[in-house]
Amino acid sequence: xxxxxxxxxxxxxxxxxxxxxxxxxxxxxxxxxxxxxxxxxxxxxxxxxxxxxxxxxxxxxxxxxxxxxxxxxxxxxxxxxxxxxxxxxxxxxxxxxxxxxxxxxxxxxxxxxxxxxxxxxxxxxxxxxxxxxxxxxxxxxxxxxxxxxxxxxxxx
Amino acid sequence: xxxxxxxxxxxxxxxxxxxxxxxxxxxxxxxxxxxxxxxxxxxxxxxxxxxxxxxxxxxxxxxxxxxxxxxxxxxxxxxxxxxxxxxxxxxxxxxxxxxxxxxxxxxxxxxxxxxxxxxxxxxxxxxxxxxxxxxxxxxxxxxxxxxxxxxxxxxxxxxxxxxxxxxxxxxxxxxxxxxxxxxxxxxxxxxxxxxxxxxxxxxxxxxxxxxxxxxxxxxxxxxxxxxxxxxxxxxxxxxxxxxxxxxxxxxxxxxxxxxxxxxxxxxx
Numbered sequence: 001x002x003x004x005x006x007x008x009x010x011x012x013x014x015x016x017x018x019x020x021x022x023x024x025x026x027x028x029x030x031x032x033x034x035x036x037x038x039x040x041x042x043x044x045x046x047x048x049x050x051x052x053x054x055x056x057x058x059x060x061x062x063x064x065x066x067x068x069x070x071x072x073x074x075x076x077x078x079x080x081x082x083x084x085x086x087x088x089x090x091x092x093x094x095x096x097x098x099x100x101x102x103x104x105x106x107x108x109x110x111x112x113x114x115x116x117x118x119x120x121x122x123x124x125x126x127x128x129x130x131x132x133x134x135x136x137x138x139x140x141x142x143x144x145x146x147x148x149x150x151x152x153x154x155x156x
Numbered sequence: 157x158x159x160x161x162x163x164x165x166x167x168x169x170x171x172x173x174x175x176x177x178x179x180x181x182x183x184x185x186x187x188x189x190x191x192x193x194x195x196x197x198x199x200x201x202x203x204x205x206x207x208x209x210x211x212x213x214x215x216x217x218x219x220x221x222x223x224x225x226x227x228x229x230x231x232x233x234x235x236x237x238x239x240x241x242x243x244x245x246x247x248x249x250x251x252x253x254x255x256x257x258x259x260x261x262x263x264x265x266x267x268x269x270x271x272x273x274x275x276x277x278x279x280x281x282x283x284x285x286x287x288x289x290x291x292x293x294x295x296x297x298x299x300x301x302x303x304x305x306x307x308x309x310x311x312x313x314x315x316x317x318x319x320x321x322x323x324x325x326x327x328x329x330x331x332x333x334x335x336x337x338x339x340x341x342x343x344x345x346x347x348x349x350x351x352x353x354x355x356x357x358x359x360x361x362x363x364x365x366x367x368x369x370x371x372x373x374x375x376x377x378x379x380x381x382x383x384x385x386x387x388x389x390x391x392x393x394x395x396x397x398x399x400x401x402x403x404x405x406x407x408x409x410x411x412x413x414x415x416x417x418x419x420x421x422x423x424x
Binding site: 020046057068132 | 157158159160161162164184187188191192194195196204206208232255256257258259261262336337338
């Protein structure tokens with residue numbers, strides 16, 4: 001066991017955890033931030049995507065201990081002052097989900113993607129979402145939503 | 157996962173010391189292979205020594221005709237580096253095509269090369285570019301470094317510090333990625349340097365990355381797609397699995413080599 005201290009969604013958190021604790025489990029079980037979903041648990045599906053120091057990573061494939069001292073943003077931390085992040089607004093507007101299980105990861109990846117590519121092409125979107133799987137195959141609306149998210153971000 | 161002790165190394169020498177003392181300790185860099193392996197209980201290390209943040213393992217530098225990249229440099233940083241893009245664009249392009257964005261944000265050059273996965277991309281670049289693997293103990297030529305599937309010349313406790321790529325005149329990499337994982341079903345890196353031309357193949361060899369001698373000879377006389385089209389790669393030493401037969405993979409290697417040669421001849 002070790003004490004892990006990290007900043008999550010702008011707030012400093014400390015909790016005891018076993019060294020083998022994954023960041024996804026730490027967020028869900030210790031910090032009760034259950035918006036981060038664990039889909040496949042084999043590093044494929046990306047439902048667990050969060051930002052660590054500004055980069056999209058799969059939190060099921062990172063130890064909580066590796067995030068010690070880092071700044072983590074989860075889906076719960078995207079909206080600011082009650083206003084949805086452009087990616088969240090766009091997913092809602094475009095109905096870019098069916099069951100919604102993959103959505104937190106899709107949105108976190110989208111938020112990183114439109115930061116890197118403020119006006120993404122279809123190819124950049126498809127390539128950029130390679131680490132996120134949607135078992136309902138709602139990809140058409142997801143791709144639309146990423147484009148819309150970029151527009152909303154620009155209009156902000 | 158079995159229980160282990162996590163420790164963040166404060167220096168490269170501390171990491172090397174811990175690894176030398178405990179043969180069941182393992183270095184942890186990006187963890188993109190190691191953590192999934194642990195989750196499946198395919199390994200049971202006593203300790204994980206996190207080396208990813210060590211400043212000694214960082215940095216990208218190009219001088220005197222050599223591009224040097226620190227072992228803990230993440231794939232996304234290699235892909236986005238202006239220095240790499242200017243020095244060896246094929247290498248930046250290769251890094252941009254590894255796995256998916258989340259993997260590229262964590263996975264490292266040194267981790268990939270040390271792991272020597274038979275379907276990883278970087279080993280093809282290291283071998284074709286005739287790079288030197290600089291470790292905590294010595295410098296290892298690419299031809300001596302890769303020693304078969306998941307096997308390298310690294311000794312227990314020896315860590316890759318950086319990789320030095322001599323600048324080629326031209327280079328190209330083409331791969332046929334597995335549609336789910338992004339790993340190479342076949343990947344061919346061709347590098348043309350002052351002292352010759354090298355063709356390295358990943359994703360296909362039954363013993364991991366290898367040089368395709370016939371392709372090197374054929375292209376030495378002039379780089380063209382047609383030079384590769386005349387060749388046949390024997391399927392005997394090609395890997396076979398649920399994703400493809402050895403004959404299919406041998407054909408894929410040829411197609412990827414043809415594309416890489418075409419890209420290279422177009423550039424000249």
